Amino acid sequence: MTEHHPDPMNVTNPEHDEHHIVSPLQYTMVFGTLLVFTGVTVGAAYIDLGLFNPVIALGIACFKACIVILFFMHVKYSSRLVKMTVGAGFFTFLILVTMSLTDYMSRAWGRW
Amino acid sequence: MGISPVLWQFLIKWLHASALFPAEASTIAPYADALYFFLLLMTLVGTVIVAILLVTFSIRYRAEKNPVATQIEGSTLLEATWTIIPLAIFLVVFVWGALLYFRIYNPPANAMNIYIVGKQWMWKAEHPGGQHEINALHVPMGRPVQLTMISQDVFHSFSIPDFRVKREVIPGRYTTVWFNATTPGTYHIFCTQYCGTLHSGMIGEVTVMTPADYEKWTQDSTSGMSLAQNGERIFASMGCNACHNGTAAARGPNLAGVYGSKLQLTDGSQILVDDAYLREAILSPSQHVTAGFAPIMPTYQGQISEEGLIDLVEYLKNLNSNYRVQQTLNTSQSNATAPDTAPGVKP
């Protein structure tokens, strides 16, 4: 990937992004990994790991989501702006979850 | 002037009757008012500063006196000052407010408890001694009074402005607030959370009485049955004593003296048994199973009214021995096994 040197004068496309085409081979590899990990997540669910079951399930789901975002959705090859947008989206979702949990988790505190 | 004396007199009386500041009728009121006046001062100072800046600059630098403006980029020092100073003031206000909040929403241990049930468009007060009031509340002066409140339907909010206290009354969970009334008299009760058509009709009167008057009031307005006695009746009629009779072989945990203790649950967590826990355990028992017992208790969701639950909770709070439980159990069993008297034979 050519080294992008953001040039402020060219506002419309500061990173001189040339339109990178992802080859079908890469797509098939991603497709394969996604199927494999679906199998893994189902398999892992059958093993009783107590507290770690949801952690692993979510971990695998996040990993699969990242692959789809980076390769299928071309975010790996698009401008920093798009990458920041994706980050902002998930960051705001995390705010909603964590700040609401500060209420729900601390309700039992301070009783005694 | 053409205003007739009658109208003039009405205006005078009307203006005099108009309130401008609520009475300070509880121990917390002066503290709340102190914070209020500090905040008022802050607002006044802030507004005056901005007003002075606006007016002086407008006069000093109006176009006639200063036809050419000199461009100023800005000054980080000034930016820093009017970032840090407001932040400092706001943090002081934050700490002061937080202290007041924790005082109002953490009742003292020796507080006398009154249950409030909010229902669409009326307040029901349940005194442990058996007094039941609608849209009214009689409280003694000089004693901390804790209100344990719950709603039967929608969100309400119990507010006594003259005591500076307010707490949302929500369905499905007890919320508490406390106050210590200082001056006798009657004060407004408002429902401040919109709850439907007669939201503005859901008002009442708090009557603060001297301890002597309060004693007299409790005597002549009791319903004869204290909440705990009512609770005992429900405890028996619902068949709770069949399992919770305190004997060794009982299928339910022994409830005598359980209130206030720290209970070990089957999932290993420890929990303090308070009003809220007792109510939750009755309504959704499978989530509150005491260690060493099977989750066989049926749910009473929808079968006992909020008042019934309050009576049961009050009963369990005062249950120290299982003697009466076993007695009522024996009599009810003996009644069941006794043969019917043959018709025509007078008992």
Next chain:
Amino acid sequence: MDNHTIAHTEEHHVSLPQHRHHFETEEQQREAATFGMWLFLLTEIMFFGGLFMAYLLYRNWYYDAFVAASNTLNIGLGAVNTAVLIGSGFAMALAVWAAEVRKKGLLVIFLIITTLLGTVFLGVKYVEYKEKFELRHVPGANFDISRFVNPPADARDQQHLAPDMAHKTEIYFSLYFAMTGMHALHMIIGIGLLIWLTIRAQRGAFSSGYVAPIENFGLYWHFVDIVWLFLFPLLYLINIHPMH
């Protein structure tokens, strides 16, 4: 206005092959379209985010009910469905590639495959929903908890739930129908768009270098795929009791 495109709420494309008058360069228009599409996907992330927040809360509050209810779901169907949707995503990615390398024939084929796999997914969902309606596991007046209080012999989960916890399974099914229903609704809208895009691709609208609509729809389709990638483990795989 010389073109008569129907601006669709999901789709952000402009039909004129050459760039629109207000964009300086062709590159700027493509970049703006992708960035705009991602901003729209942001709103979708927050939209489903609210549902996931509700799921997170109630899973902690009523874990046993969630386990019992989740074990009534058919994991096989769920896994197959996930594979179908990943396949559909894969086909869509290839469609985007075909459009970029201007191969109209391949583009149309891949779009048709994506549509077919999408409809297969909805078909499987229909089967699962029908089973819920038969078992009366649909939240509402006649929600039936008897299956959880004393599970039938062939049930995978022999855990007897206390009646009050059994009632809480209605919360699980409320969330199940809210999340998978909202996801299915997005699939239906997606398939509607796919059919429309396939028709226009057949007419050669996207094989002359102008690929923004296909790319943007690809982003939308992959997003819907990602939502399912999270829904499947969270709804189907809660503490599975192996078949015995």
Next chain:
Amino acid sequence: MSTILSLPDQRTATLPKKNYLNNEHGILSWLLTGDHKRIAILYLISITFFFFIGGAFAGLIRLELLTPQPDLVASDTYNKFFTMHGIIMIFLFLVPSVPATLGNFLIPIMLGARDLAFPKINLLSWYLYIIGGTLTLTALVLGGVDTGWTFTTPLSTHYLNTHVVTAATAIFIAGFSSIFTGLNFIVTIHRMRAPGMSWFRMPLFVWANYAASLLMVLGTPVLAIAIVLVALERTIGIGIFDPTKGGDPLLFQHLFWFYSHPAVYIMILPGMGVISEVISTFSRKRIFGYTAVAFSSVAIAVFGFFVWAHHMFIMGVSNYSALVFSLLTMLVAVPSAIKTFNWSATLYKGSLTFETPMLYAFGFIGLFTIGGLTGVFLGSLGMDIHLTETYFIVAHFHFVMVGGMLMAFLAGIHFWWPKMTGRMYPESLSKLAAVVTFIGFILTFMPQFILGYLGMPRRYHAYPPEFQVLNVLSTAGATVLGVGYMLPMLYLAWSLKYGAIAGDNPWQATGLEWQITSPPPTENFHEIPIVDYEAYDYERLEKMKKHEVTTVG
């Protein structure tokens, strides 16, 4: 009183032959337009229409509260009044007002672009707004909805049989209109600025709308899902918020206020943008601390997402989370203070003139300072216990929304009216309207602060007799305020036909929009300008006026 208003010689001045208003004719050229300026005008008309409906309900509420007894209308009719007042004013007036009218019209021009990034989606946003508005009016005509604009569950889901689902769909659709406006602005600001216009050469109006757009895009969907879940719970019994089924009504509050607090920043930030432009123009000076004001806009947007539970302090959230949210609320108050002081400091060593926009701007600064500081009352936990859900809160948010946002909207309308229509409005009458509005506002909402501390609850149809004097004062103020808002309607409409020809730059301002003709041509710029100068460069403007360089447009 000197003025910087310089109109061309009226005998010879004429409106430009070809501009965005007359280059196409017929109703379809308006209803199917892609031109951001025409969509802004469409929005302006529809927003004014809904503003006067919402204002009518406000008048009815104030009329009822003249007397302590519930004697004007039945209780549930009164509840429908304040619900409709809330829904129409917030979702159909305050959220879209400055962004959809002034923002739509000016942002492309200020950036040196020919149009927004997605013109068709911009038109779609207006249609969604109109569908949302008509659905709200259908709910009103069918019998109204009395849940309050907050749709508190379980009241809205199980205890009311009014048209909640219709109103919910209306807000859901109007929410998308706001999302698409925000989306359009973000893409345009990021990707369509004129060459050379770096982020710190953009006018502060654009910064403010950028921050508001972030909130629109990220916040509105959470309200959408909360509203959808309420509608589902009413229709098919999905019991997520139903306490009897084990649902948690507080979860609805979390989801609702997660949007509704950033929503108040969506409403105020564009107004702040307008005030930065007006203060700078009428003091002939660059805004003091440009970067501080720009960053405080973005800081408000970012912090805006962390503070929503200060609406729920007494609703039973845990004491510790109340601490967290109260602390963060104090932090979010600081950028507003920074902005207010920067505006005041801009006047220092300026050359001030007091045309109508400047009067509205001064009104804004005064009222917004009081409004903002009373917000700190409600942010501090102990005070919130006594003050929440009383008329103190009503006064606080009216000070910020009506005293702040509406004053800024009127300042913006009066400032850019010559640019949008090419016509000037009568100066003296508009100054009178500004002063009448200011006085009417103080008389209406100052007594409500006192009523609030007395504990008079919100949304009350009847109240104890001792509150009557303050309520009568407030109603009197409301009538003056009504007159104050009616006046601009009259003389602005009058100016369309009889107003003086404004010329390209009546206020001699520095923005790109003042370098093209007014009303501007459809394509804004014949060729895209190169912006190699700072934002508020009045010296460059003087130099240009000396050489009489022909304007860029």
